[in-house]
Amino acid sequence: MSQFNPLISRRELLQNSGTGLGALALVGLLGQSAQAERNLDEAPLAVATPHFPAKAKRVIHLFMNGGPSQIDTFDPKPEVNRLDNQPLPESFVKQLQRTQRNRVGKLFGSPFKFKKHGQSELEISELYPHLSQHADELCVIRSMQGEIANHSPGLLLTNCGHSTLARPSLGAWLLYGLGNESDELPGFVVLCPRGMPTAQSRNWTSSFLPGIYQGTHIDTLGNPEELIPNLTRNDIRTGSQRAQINLTQFMNQRHAARRPDDERLESRIHSMELAFRMQTAASDVFDLQQETANTREMYGDTLQGKNMLIARRLSERGVRYVQIYHGAGQPWDSHGSAISNQKRLAAESDQAIAALLSDLKQRGLLEETLVIWGGEMGRTATSQSNVKDRKRWGRDHHIDGYSVWLAGGGFKGGTAYGTTDELGQAVAENPVTLHDLHATILNQMGFDHKQLTYHSSGRDFRLTDVHGHVVSDLLG
Numbered sequence: 001m002s003q004f005n006p007l008i009s010r011r012e013l014l015q016n017s018g019t020g021l022g023a024l025a026l027v028g029l030l031g032q033s034a035q036a037e038r039n040l041d042e043a044p045l046a047v048a049t050p051h052f053p054a055k056a057k058r059v060i061h062l063f064m065n066g067g068p069s070q071i072d073t074f075d076p077k078p079e080v081n082r083l084d085n086q087p088l089p090e091s092f093v094k095q096l097q098r099t100q101r102n103r104v105g106k107l108f109g110s111p112f113k114f115k116k117h118g119q120s121e122l123e124i125s126e127l128y129p130h131l132s133q134h135a136d137e138l139c140v141i142r143s144m145q146g147e148i149a150n151h152s153p154g155l156l157l158t159n160c161g162h163s164t165l166a167r168p169s170l171g172a173w174l175l176y177g178l179g180n181e182s183d184e185l186p187g188f189v190v191l192c193p194r195g196m197p198t199a200q201s202r203n204w205t206s207s208f209l210p211g212i213y214q215g216t217h218i219d220t221l222g223n224p225e226e227l228i229p230n231l232t233r234n235d236i237r238t239g240s241q242r243a244q245i246n247l248t249q250f251m252n253q254r255h256a257a258r259r260p261d262d263e264r265l266e267s268r269i270h271s272m273e274l275a276f277r278m279q280t281a282a283s284d285v286f287d288l289q290q291e292t293a294n295t296r297e298m299y300g301d302t303l304q305g306k307n308m309l310i311a312r313r314l315s316e317r318g319v320r321y322v323q324i325y326h327g328a329g330q331p332w333d334s335h336g337s338a339i340s341n342q343k344r345l346a347a348e349s350d351q352a353i354a355a356l357l358s359d360l361k362q363r364g365l366l367e368e369t370l371v372i373w374g375g376e377m378g379r380t381a382t383s384q385s386n387v388k389d390r391k392r393w394g395r396d397h398h399i400d401g402y403s404v405w406l407a408g409g410g411f412k413g414g415t416a417y418g419t420t421d422e423l424g425q426a427v428a429e430n431p432v433t434l435h436d437l438h439a440t441i442l443n444q445m446g447f448d449h450k451q452l453t454y455h456s457s458g459r460d461f462r463l464t465d466v467h468g469h470v471v472s473d474l475l476g
Contacts, residue, residue, distance in 0.1 A: 044212050045180040045187060050446025055410030055475075056370040057181075059174065059441070060311050061323040062353060064345075065155070065197045066332030069110075069379035069395050070403035071424050072342050073125045075142045076114040079422040080381045084109030088382050092425050097149060100396055105383030107423070108393055111339055120414025127346035130354035137357060137366070139411040139474055143418025143427040146377055146399030146434065151330050154376030154399070155199040157434050161463045166202035168454070170438060171321035172213040173463045174445060176206075177452050181318030185285065186216040188321045189314055191307050193221040195328030204323065208456040215323065220307050285313050298359065304352040312359055315369060332375055335384055336394040357407055370409025370444060378402025381424035401427040404437070409444045412476040435468030443470045 118135035153163035171188040180187030204215025299305035360366040379395035401420035418430035439449040453460040
């Protein structure tokens with residue numbers, strides 16, 4: 001039998017027929033080249049069994065990019081309030097990084113009152129009146145530690161486990177390990193209104209994992225019917241498009257058969273098929289009018305409210321990892337006017353986050369859904385520089401003792417884990433690194449973080465590199 005010999009090239013056929021438009025809808029999934037020895041050619045997104053029974057099946061990561069102030073939100077510091085407007089003691093100044101020593105101002109007490117909430121009496125700032133109603137479901141870590149007090153390294157460390165290299169992101173690792181429960185939606189979706197965060201697509205990269213595991217970025221500020229560009233086609237009937245896709249995929253498979261070691265081709269083949277199936281499913285999941293008026297009112301008719309509701313709809317349809325950034329760039333980066341900025345940003349998200357937790361709980365999804373809140377760093381307990389106008393005081397970057405919280409997924413609710421010193425300058429007890437947090441999250445998803453590996457460039461890689469341990473005290 002003679003070999004298939006087309007009169008025109010594959011590239012020309014795609015350009016002329018327009019069938020590549022559907023694949024453009026998932027350009028974020030195509031990712032970078034993958035060099036690995038494990039054979040993922042057959043159904044790379046098929047549901048897989050983890051190492052042991054999991055407590056959580058999916059993750060919703062609420063990313064307050066820029067770095068929220070822990071002493072204004074979840075880590076009260078009465079001693080800082082008592083010494084407000086006084087110089088930071090020299091013994092503490094010496095502990096600062098050199099760049100921060102030159103711009104450290106006076107101690108900056110929080111104007112926000114803290115109150116004990118729930119049976120656990122967890123202390124939460126008045127910035128979060130709605131979220132505080134869920135105090136008994138929150139596991140607050142007050143002793144997080146980063147590595148480099150800058151945004152891009154912090155974002156990469158938080159998402160990818162490495163502060164300088166764009167290694168595979170947590171969402172990509174989970175999709176690689178667990179597969180996708182949905183055959184009509186990507187398993188890793190990133191919602192970010194107005195554009196992209198600092199470090200951009202490196203935050204959800206698949207790196208050396210096959211490109212099919214990379215996150216799909218969606219700017220949720222746009223027209224709901226056009227959130228994913230080129231998703232729908234009006235110039236061709238569905239049946240005819242299906243026939244074109246089948247022909248293209250046949251040619252792709254023939255091309256790939258002669259290149260068995262090129263996983264980039266396999267990623268694109270699977271992406272094209274998923275893009276075709278997404279044309280109906282994606283339009284449906286972003287149509288919030290399908291929700292009841294009461295549900296939409298609970299979340300709020302705001303950008304953050306819509307993002308949280310979309311995240312719930314994606315999660316219940318099988319999307320494995322949904323990440324929501326507060327906005328493009330680094331909105332929580334309050335170097336100036338910190339108090340007014342934190343107040344505004346918390347008000348934008350408080351109702352929506354509380355609604356997400358309530359909605360998941362009402363639907364019986366919270367126990368198996370892990371919700372994560374936090375940024376890539378925290379803020380200092382001092383003002384940045386000696387600005388005279390207190391209303392313009394800002395807080396600098398802080399990585400030695402900041403706060404994140406988790407809810408659901410088997411984490412111990414009503415818990416405040418770890419402590420910082422009396423002036424909030426450093427961790428005093430139970431430090432938790434990002435590697436520790438990643439190891440603990442993977443544990444709840446059913447994985448031994450040391451065993452979830454991928455062979456690349458001559459060695460096995462893992463999310464936690466050579467670090468990390470499971471923090472069992474965080475678990476219920």
